[in-house]
Amino acid sequence: MINLPRFPVVLVILSGALASCSLGASTSSAPSEDLTALKPYLRKSLPWNCPTLKKAFPVNIYYVEQTTGGEAKEVILYVKNRAWERIGKEGDLSILKDYIDKKFIVVTLDFGNTPEAVSPSIDWDIHLLYRAMFGYKTPSILRAIKLEPKPVRLFVLPEGYRVATDLTFWEIDKHGVHGTLEYIMKSYNEAIVPKVPGMKPAKKPSDMVDRKGKPFDYRIKMDIVYPSQATKKCPVFVYSETQASRNTHHRYLFQLRGYVYVVMGHCFNPCVTHYRHIGSFTLDHWNGLACYSAAMRYIYKNADRYSINTNHIGMMGVSKGQYAVTRLSAPNHASGEESKKYSEFPAGFGNYPDGTPEPQPWQGYPSRIHAGWQGMGMGLWEKEYITRDYAPTILACGENDRDVITKDGNPGFLKALEALDVNHVNLFMEGLGHSLSFGYDKRLGVDRYQLVNDFFDRYLKVEDKLPPVVLIATPRDGAEGVSPSAKIWVQFAPVIDEKTILAGEGIKVVNLADSQEVKGSWKVSHGGTKFSFVPDQPLAKDRQYEVSVTKGVRDKAGTPLEAVRKIRFKTAE
Numbered sequence: 271m272i273n274l275p276r277f278p279v280v281l282v283i284l285s286g287a288l289a290s291c292s293l294g295a296s297t298s299s300a301p302s303e304d305l306t307a308l309k310p311y312l313r314k315s316l317p318w319n320c321p322t323l324k325k326a327f328p329v330n331i332y333y334v335e336q337t338t339g340g341e342a343k344e345v346i347l348y349v350k351n352r353a354w355e356r357i358g359k360e361g362d363l364s365i366l367k368d369y370i371d372k373k374f375i376v377v378t379l380d381f382g383n384t385p386e387a388v389s390p391s392i393d394w395d396i397h398l399l400y401r402a403m404f405g406y407k408t409p410s411i412l413r414a415i416k417l418e419p420k421p422v423r424l425f426v427l428p429e430g431y432r433v434a435t436d437l438t439f440w441e442i443d444k445h446g447v448h449g450t451l452e453y454i455m456k457s458y459n460e461a462i463v464p465k466v467p468g469m470k471p472a473k474k475p476s477d478m479v480d481r482k483g484k485p486f487d488y489r490i491k492m493d494i495v496y497p498s499q500a501t502k503k504c505p506v507f508v509y510s511e512t513q514a515s516r517n518t519h520h521r522y523l524f525q526l527r528g529y530v531y532v533v534m535g536h537c538f539n540p541c542v543t544h545y546r547h548i549g550s551f552t553l554d555h556w557n558g559l560a561c562y563s564a565a566m567r568y569i570y571k572n573a574d575r576y577s578i579n580t581n582h583i584g585m586m587g588v589s590k591g592q593y594a595v596t597r598l599s600a601p602n603h604a605s606g607e608e609s610k611k612y613s614e615f616p617a618g619f620g621n622y623p624d625g626t627p628e629p630q631p632w633q634g635y636p637s638r639i640h641a642g643w644q645g646m647g648m649g650l651w652e653k654e655y656i657t658r659d660y661a662p663t664i665l666a667c668g669e670n671d672r673d674v675i676t677k678d679g680n681p682g683f684l685k686a687l688e689a690l691d692v693n694h695v696n697l698f699m700e701g702l703g704h705s706l707s708f709g710y711d712k713r714l715g716v717d718r719y720q721l722v723n724d725f726f727d728r729y730l731k732v733e734d735k736l737p738p739v740v741l742i743a744t745p746r747d748g749a750e751g752v753s754p755s756a757k758i759w760v761q762f763a764p765v766i767d768e769k770t771i772l773a774g775e776g777i778k779v780v781n782l783a784d785s786q787e788v789k790g791s792w793k794v795s796h797g798g799t800k801f802s803f804v805p806d807q808p809l810a811k812d813r814q815y816e817v818s819v820t821k822g823v824r825d826k827a828g829t830p831l832e833a834v835r836k837i838r839f840k841t842a843e
Contacts, residue, residue, distance in 0.1 A: 303363050308332055311370050314415050318379060320395035323386055329399070332366070332376040333417055342420035345403060345412075346374050347396070349526065350429045351381035354388065357504065357528060357577075358430025358497030365432060365498065375417050377403065389526035390723045397521050400424055422517040425495060428526050432498045434576070439568040440561045442488035442540065443475075445630055447556055449612030449622030451475035454486075454553075457541050461548040480544040488540060490561060492568070493518055495531040500577035505730035506569065508532040508639070510562070510587030510594040514543040521706065521719075522586065524726070530578050532569065536590060537561040554593045555610040560630055562594040563604060566639065567632035581640070582730040586722075588645030588666070588706055595644040596652050599661040604637055609652065641729040643722060645706065646675040646683070653686035662693040662729050662764075662797070664722065668702035675704075693797025695725065695741055695761060715746025728763040737832035738762050738825040743817060745839040754811055754841045758803040760819055765798040767824045772801075776823035779803055782814040782838070798826075812843040 313333050317326035333343075346369050350362070369376050379399065381387035403412050404419050412419050425433045442450060458478050459471045472478045478486045493516065497504065507524035511517065511533055518533050525531035537553045553561075566583070573580050587595040597603050612622045642663040665687060667680040680698070687694045699705070700713040707718040724739045743760045745752045760777060770776040772792050779788040790805035809815060819835040 303361050305363055305366070307363060308366060308370070311376075313417065314411070316411070318399055320387075320392065321398070322391055322395050323384065325384075327382070327384075327387075328380050330378045330380075331412065331415065331417070332370050332378075334370050334373055337416035338375070338418045340418060342418045343373055343375050344423040344425070344435070345419045346376050346433070347399065347403075347424060347426045348376065348378045348429065349381070349396070349426065350378065351387050352383045353381070353385045354428070355528070356430050357500050357502065358428075358432070359501060360430055360432070360498035362429055365427075365430075375412060375419060389523050390719060393521060393523045393526070393719070396426060396523060397519075400426075400519055422513060422515050422519070424519040425493070426519060426523055426525065427495060430497055430499075431495055431525060434494045434496070436491045437494065437568070438489045438491050439534075440490040440537075440564040440631060442490070442537075442553065442557070444488075444628040445557075445560060445564065445626050446488075446553065447560075447608070447612065447622070447624070447626055449620055450553060450557060452620055452622070453550070453556070453612060454478070454539055454541065457539055457548060457550040461550070462541050462545050466545070478540075486540045486544060490535045490537060490565075491516070492535055492565060493533045494569075494576050495525045496576040496578075497530070503573070503577050503579040504528055504530045505582035506530045506532060506578050506580075506584065507726065507730070508534050508565075508569075508583065508585040510534050510585060510591035511536050512587075512589050512591045514538055514547075520586075521708065522722070524723075527723075527727070528731070530576055534562070534565050534585075534594070552590055554590070556608050556612055558593050559597050559603065559606060559608050560626075562598055563637035564631050565594075566598060566637035567635040570635040570637070571632050579733075580636070582732060583639045584641040584643075584726045584730050585639045586643040586706075587647075589647035589704055592644045592647040593652065595639075595642040595663070596655055598637065598639045599642045599644075599663055600655055600657045601638055601659050601661070602657070603655075606655070641726055643707070643725075645704070646671065646679050647704075653683045656683075656686045656690060656692060658690045658692070660687075660690070660692045660694075662725075662799075663687075664695045664697050664707075664725055666697040666699060666707050668699045668705050670701065670703040672704070688795075691795060691797060693765065693799055695721075695763075695796075695799075697721070713746070714742055714744075715748065716742055725763045732827075735827065735829055737829055738764060738766060738823060739831075740819055740835045743819075743835075743837045745837070747837045747839070749839040751842045752839050754809040756809075758805075758817060759800055760817065760837075761796065761800040762823070762825075763799060765826050766794075766801070767826055767828070768794045768798055768801075770822055770824045774822055776820055777801065777803075778818045778820070779805070780816045780818065781810065782816055783810075788815070809841050811841055814838060814840050 311332040314331045316329050318329040319326045455472050455475050463469045463471050507529045509520055516533055516535055537558050542551045570580050585595050640661055642661055645666045700711045707722045710717050721741050741761050741763050788805050793802045817837040821830045823831045
């Protein structure tokens with residue numbers, strides 16, 4: 271589990287067409303609006319320094335009253351930049367005024383007409399502003415003016431976007447398998463009642479109450495950030511949440527590059543959401559497949575409302591959030607079964623029949639996803655759910671994660687992916703633990719954050735016809751002391767037309783000492799994305815070599831590599 275700082279919810283609105291990651295993107299066609307009507311709600315203006323751009327940009331903070339009165343409020347960060355393509359055509363004034371009236375704390379960040387201010391390069395700058403608003407290792411700029419943000423609830427909106435919050439897609443008491451409420455009651459009586467003064471054990475599920483004495487809330491919810499009055503339908507990035515309060519800001523800001531962004535709630539034992547984390551914290555093993563497939567059906571059902579292109583849906587999940595990605599990445603998961611049954615519990619718990627009190631919601635709609643990132647967690651031993659037609663996936667694992675993961679779970683999961691030749695990237699992350707993919711990996715020679723963004727863009731922004739990209743190459747560029755028998759390979763996204771490498775001259779390996787091309791052959795694996803070089807003879811010792819990935823490399827759609835990529839390394843003496 272990732273222990274992220276608990277901050278109040280803030281709505282940050284980003285001004286401008288952050289939706290495009292291309293510096294050559296068409297500019298916004300929406301007219302510049304006069305926002306002076308918001309002046310009565312302006313509580314503070316300040317310059318915000320963006321280290322990436324080495325420049326300060328104006329930030330305005332709005333709230334309907336002078337103070338939140340000690341009550342925590344959700345926050346919107348609204349990001350503006352007229353250099354971006356604007357997908358949502360609703361005007362800024364109507365969006366901002368609406369959220370101010372709804373008592374969100376609204377913060378605007380205006381990049382003006384700065385073409386370099388694009389995601390993912392500005393994501394870190396925005397994350398620093400998030401920290402400053404919520405007071406993470408720094409005084410809160412919101413609390414300084416008596417505005418209290420609600421912990422972890424920050425929505426980053428590119429201009430023209432809105433957010434739909436707290437959307438119920440599944441209900442435990444209605445859609446959970448028989449025995450679920452009794453399982454919850456068992457954990458309630460054993461883990462909660464003894465530690466809360468005055469509480470009485472529940473004799474039936476309806477006896478369970480939250481801290482205010484109200485019946486348990488069994489709803490599982492999501493939040494959707496989407497373009498309002500959109501000019502087109504957008505690919506979708508779904509974050510499979512790990513916190514009961516649904517942390518809505520995860521550093522990955524796909525909505526700034528033309529995506530619909532979804533934060534999908536976890537199938538928690540309600541004892542966690544109402545009280546605290548306990549050992550039996552999740553209902554995934556018995557209900558996860560039903561819960562998360564329902565979430566996807568909800569998205570498919572409401573595709574028109576939120577301008578969603580359901581042909582391109584990606585999902586990320588780490589720790590307890592992984593199980594959703596693991597199960598949904600198999601295209602035929604709808605015909606599968608939950609991994610466990612309550613009837614399998616030791617005698618005394620109960621013998622429960624199959625089925626659920628009510629039919630599953632949103633029936634008749636698909637629940638497929640098309641690309642995934644999964645960090646080892648709840649899917650640790652679920653490798654049996656991997657299929658040959660599994661969605662392209664990144665299997666991420668920090669080298670400092672728990673031994674049960676790095677020495678057992680990850681190798682077993684990876685072996686299953688390799689045995690079926692699934693399109694996957696093995697991202698074993700140097701220096702990280704139970705974490706998302708951030709920072710520079712010296713061992714691999716890659717920016718992990720950029721790699722993840724490149725991966726999803728190539729599989730989900732298909733209509734943009736982005737050029738294929740090199741994700742990882744081994745040996746890494748600049749490596750020294752490389753064994754002459756070391757493996758040489760290059761991995762791409764998306765799937766490559768193998769003829770451009772196997773029968774063409776898409777990649778060349780050259781001995782720089784004599785400028786002679788090394789003779790050998792290429793082998794393809796990982797579903798057509800990884801190409802390994804087999805030299806006819808071992809490489810020479812103490813020599814500089816160059817792997818040149820040329821524009822001759824094309825993906826299955828015929829799109830060539832945008833620029834030559836050169837990787838140089840030196841063999842050991």
